[in-house]
Amino acid sequence: MTDTASDPAAATGTSAANYRVLARKYRPARFTDLIGQEAVVRTLTNAITSGRIAQGYMLTGVRGVGKTTTARLIARALNCIGPDGNGGATPDPCGVCVHCTGIAEDRHVDVLEMDAASRTGIDDIRELLDGVRYRPTSARYKVYIVDEVHMLSEKAFNALLKTLEEPPAHVKFIFATTEIRKVPVTVLSRCQRFDLRRIESDDLIRLFSDVAKREAAKVEPGAMALIARAADGSARDGLSILDQAISQAAGAGDQTVTEQAVRDMLGLADRARVFDLFDAVMTGDAKSALGMLHDQYAAGANPVVVVQDLLELVHWLTRVKISPETARDPGLAETERTRGVTMAKALSVAVLSRSWQMLLKGLSEARSAPLPLQAVEMILIRLAYASDLPTPGDALKTLQSGGVVPAAPKVTPATTPSPAPRAMAVGSSGYSPTPQSRPIAEPVATQTTEAVALKSFADVALLFERKREIKLAALLKRSVRLVRFEDGRIEFNPDKGAPADLAGLVGKHLTQWTGQRWVVSVVNAAGEKTLYEQDEERAKADPLIKSLLEAFPRAKIDRISRAEE
Numbered sequence: 001m002t003d004t005a006s007d008p009a010a011a012t013g014t015s016a017a018n019y020r021v022l023a024r025k026y027r028p029a030r031f032t033d034l035i036g037q038e039a040v041v042r043t044l045t046n047a048i049t050s051g052r053i054a055q056g057y058m059l060t061g062v063r064g065v066g067k068t069t070t071a072r073l074i075a076r077a078l079n080c081i082g083p084d085g086n087g088g089a090t091p092d093p094c095g096v097c098v099h100c101t102g103i104a105e106d107r108h109v110d111v112l113e114m115d116a117a118s119r120t121g122i123d124d125i126r127e128l129l130d131g132v133r134y135r136p137t138s139a140r141y142k143v144y145i146v147d148e149v150h151m152l153s154e155k156a157f158n159a160l161l162k163t164l165e166e167p168p169a170h171v172k173f174i175f176a177t178t179e180i181r182k183v184p185v186t187v188l189s190r191c192q193r194f195d196l197r198r199i200e201s202d203d204l205i206r207l208f209s210d211v212a213k214r215e216a217a218k219v220e221p222g223a224m225a226l227i228a229r230a231a232d233g234s235a236r237d238g239l240s241i242l243d244q245a246i247s248q249a250a251g252a253g254d255q256t257v258t259e260q261a262v263r264d265m266l267g268l269a270d271r272a273r274v275f276d277l278f279d280a281v282m283t284g285d286a287k288s289a290l291g292m293l294h295d296q297y298a299a300g301a302n303p304v305v306v307v308q309d310l311l312e313l314v315h316w317l318t319r320v321k322i323s324p325e326t327a328r329d330p331g332l333a334e335t336e337r338t339r340g341v342t343m344a345k346a347l348s349v350a351v352l353s354r355s356w357q358m359l360l361k362g363l364s365e366a367r368s369a370p371l372p373l374q375a376v377e378m379i380l381i382r383l384a385y386a387s388d389l390p391t392p393g394d395a396l397k398t399l400q401s402g403g404v405v406p407a408a409p410k411v412t413p414a415t416t417p418s419p420a421p422r423a424m425a426v427g428s429s430g431y432s433p434t435p436q437s438r439p440i441a442e443p444v445a446t447q448t449t450e451a452v453a454l455k456s457f458a459d460v461a462l463l464f465e466r467k468r469e470i471k472l473a474a475l476l477k478r479s480v481r482l483v484r485f486e487d488g489r490i491e492f493n494p495d496k497g498a499p500a501d502l503a504g505l506v507g508k509h510l511t512q513w514t515g516q517r518w519v520v521s522v523v524n525a526a527g528e529k530t531l532y533e534q535d536e537e538r539a540k541a542d543p544l545i546k547s548l549l550e551a552f553p554r555a556k557i558d559r560i561s562r563a564e565e
């Protein structure tokens with residue numbers, strides 16, 4: 001949505017002759033105007049006030065956070081001479097002297113800008129740096145602003161580095177980049193770095209409201225919130241959308257920019273419909289869900305976007321579940337908020353994360369399907385069907401409390417206990433549309449952390465699983481017998497079927513992941529039982545699993561993991 005929204009041409013289409021794009025018109029004129037960048041502003045202000053002016057500045061942050069704006073502000077701050085022409089470098093440039101105005105209008109001879117995205121070569125940078133050794137024409141400093149500096153070719157970087165290593169005192173460099181990791185460290189080390197933050201929704205709403213007021217435009221709070229959300233941290237993008245919304249409303253003869261108008265303009269599906277659809281699916285009402293999908297399709301919605309909307313909703317509900325303050329997101333209307341909170345309460349984390357996985361898988365299917373609508377229908381049916389399945393955690397609890405889990409029907413996958421009949425589905429799937437249904441037992445969501453202490457061979461197998469080396473993980477669990485395990489050293493005896501390079505592969509991965517050398521070798525000794533055999537033994541001894549196995553005589557233990565879904 002930002003693509004079309006940030007196109008200023010689209011915004012100016014219907015406007016008057018003297019119309020200026022809002023983002024340009026309200027470009028910050030002093031550091032204190034840079035919203036949401038307090039830390040950067042403080043450091044810059046201190047540096048300039050105390051005369052500790054760096055040779056180079058590196059500004060980094062996502063697109064639209066104000067990198068070039070900040071660069072120009074620094075250029076002004078360094079060169080401002082004040083209204084009386086006697087001032088020095090100042091964190092608060094006057095905005096009226098020849099230098100301030102010249103820079104603001106992009107026509108100052110001593111402030112040279114280059115966009116490295118379009119001029120990446122050695123000749124471009126040579127041309128730019130050609131005048132480095134000459135003193136500035138009128139300003140205090142010659143300022144070189146290089147935008148998207150990471151795009152420069154290697155040769156161009158080297159040329160730049162030569163200047164950076166021994167820069168004349170009258171030269172300052174300001175670099176901007178969206179990808180700081182692509183900037184060579186030799187360049188980085190010669191610059192003072194500033195990380196511009198994505199601007200918070202609240203700050204954006206305040207800015208947009210202020211601009212709207214100065215433009216004498218009325219904008220509904222809901223519309224403002226939607227614009228801030230679509231802006232995704234970028235003041236410039238948000239102002240472009242606001243622009244477009246205001247001129248659209250004016251063009252239609254409307255007094256006020258309404259929430260609905262912005263929604264239509266951004267092509268956002270009505271959130272209420274997304275909620276309705278998810279509600280239907282989670283209550284297992286596939287028929288209604290398909291009806292809603294077709295309504296949306298008939299109204300012009302792209303089926304793939306419907307899945308994306310559902311994914312976004314599931315993600316948000318899960319976040320609300322984990323930290324309820326998320327529900328206070330100002331990008332949301334009050335009705336959505338209340339409805340979301342109710343839903344989040346009724347759904348368990350296990351069910352939400354299962355839905356997320358199914359939708360995510362479905363999304364890629366829908367994208368590659370010849371008929372996306374059909375694919376999305378299948379996804380909804382699958383989800384509605386799965387809403388009837390108890391999560392393994394719930395099935396265990398049902399057994400524990402003496403409840404009866406019905407025997408497995410013909411097509412049950414071995415791991416998942418039976419699709420329960422509707423009567424018990426409400427409790428088991430963890431969802432009922434009515435909040436007063438019995439409280440849902442909540443399986444604990446186990447966080448997987450990156451850093452894993454490898455205290456045992458089982459830890460090693462688990463690490464492979466987490467790193468998505470599923471095949472190797474399975475081999476480690478089923479096909480090798482551990483002979484010796486200590487920190488940095490593993491000896492095992494593989495089955496005949498195990499690949500010959502297994503030990504080498506395991507060692508290589510471990511060394512890479514842990515940053516520590518691991519030696520894995522094959523030895524010809526009996527060794528322990530496989531991890532899988534050990535798990536199975538433990539599981540069979542567990543009374544709960546025992547009763548599960550009795551309830552589902554056809555079920556087999558396939559996978560035993562600590563965190564259920």
Ligand SMILES: [Zn+2]
Nearest residue numbers: 080094097100
């Ligand atoms: Zn000035």
